[in-house]
Amino acid sequence: MDTEDSPWGDVPSRSSSNANLAKSINSENAEPAPKAGQPTTLTSVSSPRSAAGKDPRTPRKVGAQPTRLEAVDDSLGPLGPLGDNASTQPEAEQPPIPPSKEQPLLMGNARQAPSVSSSMSRSMVDSAELGDDDRPLSARTRYSGSGQPPPSSVENSRRQNQPSVSIEQAARPTFDITVGDPHKVGDLTSSHIVYQVRTKTSSKAYRQPEFTVSRRYRDFLWLYNSLHNNSPGVVVPPPPEKQAVGRFDSNFVESRRAALERMLNKTAAHPILQHDGDLKIFLESDAFNVDVKHREHREPGLGENKGMFSSMGFGGGGGGKFIEHDDWFHDRKVYLDALENQLKALLKAIDTVVTQRKGLAEAAGDFSASLHALSTVELSVSLSTPLEGLSDLQLRIREVYDRQAQQDVLTIGITVDEYIRLIGSIKQAFAQRQKSFHSWHSAEAELSKRKATQEKTLRSGKTQQDRLNQLQADVGDGERRCHQARLLFEDMGRLMRGELERFEREKVEDFKSGVETFLEGAVEAQKELIELWETFLMQLDAEEDGEPFFKPPAINVASAKQKEGRAQGSSDENPQEAAATLTAEQEE
Numbered sequence: 241m242d243t244e245d246s247p248w249g250d251v252p253s254r255s256s257s258n259a260n261l262a263k264s265i266n267s268e269n270a271e272p273a274p275k276a277g278q279p280t281t282l283t284s285v286s287s288p289r290s291a292a293g294k295d296p297r298t299p300r301k302v303g304a305q306p307t308r309l310e311a312v313d314d315s316l317g318p319l320g321p322l323g324d325n326a327s328t329q330p331e332a333e334q335p336p337i338p339p340s341k342e343q344p345l346l347m348g349n350a351r352q353a354p355s356v357s358s359s360m361s362r363s364m365v366d367s368a369e370l371g372d373d374d375r376p377l378s379a380r381t382r383y384s385g386s387g388q389p390p391p392s393s394v395e396n397s398r399r400q401n402q403p404s405v406s407i408e409q410a411a412r413p414t415f416d417i418t419v420g421d422p423h424k425v426g427d428l429t430s431s432h433i434v435y436q437v438r439t440k441t442s443s444k445a446y447r448q449p450e451f452t453v454s455r456r457y458r459d460f461l462w463l464y465n466s467l468h469n470n471s472p473g474v475v476v477p478p479p480p481e482k483q484a485v486g487r488f489d490s491n492f493v494e495s496r497r498a499a500l501e502r503m504l505n506k507t508a509a510h511p512i513l514q515h516d517g518d519l520k521i522f523l524e525s526d527a528f529n530v531d532v533k534h535r536e537h538r539e540p541g542l543g544e545n546k547g548m549f550s551s552m553g554f555g556g557g558g559g560g561k562f563i564e565h566d567d568w569f570h571d572r573k574v575y576l577d578a579l580e581n582q583l584k585a586l587l588k589a590i591d592t593v594v595t596q597r598k599g600l601a602e603a604a605g606d607f608s609a610s611l612h613a614l615s616t617v618e619l620s621v622s623l624s625t626p627l628e629g630l631s632d633l634q635l636r637i638r639e640v641y642d643r644q645a646q647q648d649v650l651t652i653g654i655t656v657d658e659y660i661r662l663i664g665s666i667k668q669a670f671a672q673r674q675k676s677f678h679s680w681h682s683a684e685a686e687l688s689k690r691k692a693t694q695e696k697t698l699r700s701g702k703t704q705q706d707r708l709n710q711l712q713a714d715v716g717d718g719e720r721r722c723h724q725a726r727l728l729f730e731d732m733g734r735l736m737r738g739e740l741e742r743f744e745r746e747k748v749e750d751f752k753s754g755v756e757t758f759l760e761g762a763v764e765a766q767k768e769l770i771e772l773w774e775t776f777l778m779q780l781d782a783e784e785d786g787e788p789f790f791k792p793p794a795i796n797v798a799s800a801k802q803k804e805g806r807a808q809g810s811s812d813e814n815p816q817e818a819a820a821t822l823t824a825e826q827e828e
Contacts, residue, residue: 247491281616337635355672396716415508417523419501422493432456433493435500439523441516446524458480459528460500466518467507472672473732475739478661493651502658506746562674572740573670580663587656594645594653601641608634626780633776640765642770647761655754659747666743675688680725687718 421436438452461480467476486492506521507513518535525531555767564570610629618624694711 255684347399408511412511413441413445413514415443415505415514416440417501417504417508419497419504423487423499427540431488433488433496435497437504437523441508445515445520451526451528453523453528455522455528456823457496457500459502459522461613462532463507463518463522464503467513467516468668468672470516470518471512473669473735473739474510475666475743477503477510477512477658477667478665480657491646491649494552494646495654498650498654499658502654523807562677568737569673569733576663576666583660583663587653587660590648590653597641597645597648603636604638604641608632608638626820629776629779633772636772637769640768643766644761647765648758651761652754655750659750662743666740669736669739673729673736676725676729676732680729682721683718683722683725687715687722690714690718737768793807810827 416439418438419435420438422433424431426432427436432454434454436452437455438450439446441449442449457479464476464479469475480496480503483492507519508523513519521528521531521535564573606633611627611634613629615624615631618627690711694708694715695709697711
């Protein structure tokens with residue numbers, strides 16, 4: 241039978257269109273599988289129809305298909321055009337299309353390899369998270385395929401993980417305290433200096449953000465002692481020491497004012513002392529003396545200088561010699577003793593330098609007075625005028641020396657003196673720690689006595705039950721006191737470690753700032769001296785041009801009239817000679 245004449249009419253046509261269709265089917269079946277890590281695009285293979293509309297029955301080789309998917313109405317969806325809209329021509333190779341949000345619904349029954357499905361799920365999650373991203377497709381696929389977040393998200397997370405300031409610093413109130421306007425009040429027997437303390441704060445514990453009160457020196461001493469008693473183990477910034485002689489001198493008053501201002505600002509910046517009630521009374525109270533008396537009346541322990549130990553029921557506890565068993569505190573104590581000696585030697589050297597500057601200032605003043613006296617008796621104008629200018633120059637040099645001596649005291653001198661007093665405050669904190677140690681051991685000794693009494697009573701066996709209950713209660717109270725004393729000693733040790741670390745940090749910053757200010761002041765003073773001498777030399781050199789820089793001294797009126805009369809008398813005889821004579825006299 242001829243193959244071309246089939247009685248059933250089921251032989252496919254051999255037209256060119258059928259051949260092209262078969263090639264397209266084979267090319268689709270031979271398409272390589274997608275690689276892991278790349279967006280997967282599924283294609284649906286629909287049964288091609290012949291030109292006559294009949295399905296061919298000849299066997300054909302079809303590749304294994306993972307699933308059979310239903311077509312959706314969206315002709316531009318991820319599956320591409322279907323049905324009659326499908327083109328029979330092979331399309332050019334294009335970059336993979338990112339999956340859309342409808343793809344999870346279409347892939348519910350898909351059976352893919354584990355690697356392909358996991359990569360496809362990662363790509364879908366990335367596309368869902370970056371759905372509103374306006375970046376190019378290549379950038380999105382690069383970061384989604386590599387598993388690394390984009391740079392913008394990394395920068396945002398880094399910015400969120402690194403705050404500008406800590407939460408404690410942001411929540412801590414700020415204080416700006418100035419001590420100024422020192423003025424003397426009182427009569428001869430009760431005269432003293434009163435300072436105006438102006439405070440600006442963001443703390444809600446105060447009634448107003450800005451307020452001003454008047455305080456004297458003994459009020460600052462009360463604040464220092466109160467803070468020491470309220471916070472054992474804390475290094476409280478101390479006020480300047482008393483001075484019986486020269487306490488009303490202007491330089492001493494200014495240096496004390498600056499020291500008191502530094503004391504208040506450091507106290508208010510301390511994380512523990514800034515919340516103390518006595519500091520609030522000192523800064524805000526208008527009736528300061530009355531409030532202090534009321535507070536001491538309510539808490540008599542504070543007036544007796546016992547503080548926290550008396551409030552906890554501990555005695556003095558200062559008996560016996562203290563032996564330091566902690567090597568860290570022992571090393572710090574040795575270091576502080578050596579540092580104190582060095583700072584005292586430095587302060588003595590600074591006082592010597594200040595004294596020498598003041599001596600130079602006095603010598604420059606005496607030199608100026610001598611030059612002025614010489615210029616007044618000198619008859620020659622060309623010599624008396626430079627002498628007078630040099631006298632004025634020495635007066636200005638004396639002012640520079642005086643100002644530089646005062647700056648040395650207020651820059652590095654006040655810093656050295658402050659840290660000598662701070663070391664004294666640290667030693668007082670060490671003494672409080674020793675006191676807590678003795679209180680702890682005293683409580684242990686008392687507890688041992690009570691336990692011994694209880695055991696003796698129990699062995700006798702003739703004591704009433706009330707007596708035994710009382711002894712048991714005494715032992716429990718002794719154990720509680722001993723536990724509290726031990727906790728106080730340990731907490732004070734931890735607190736002092738932090739305070740000494742804070743002391744070291746602030747010491748470096750304060751000395752660095754003080755030395756820089758001292759050097760800047762010294763350089764400015766030398767520049768000013770050089771400028772003064774250069775200006776004086778320019779004044780002397782200006783006479784060479786015929787126009788002296790110095791103004792000539794005023795001529796006596798009587799002698800001027802006599803010269804004018806002589807010139808007028810001679811002008812009648814010879815006017816030219818009279819004019820020459822007047823010009824010569826004016827030049828002299």
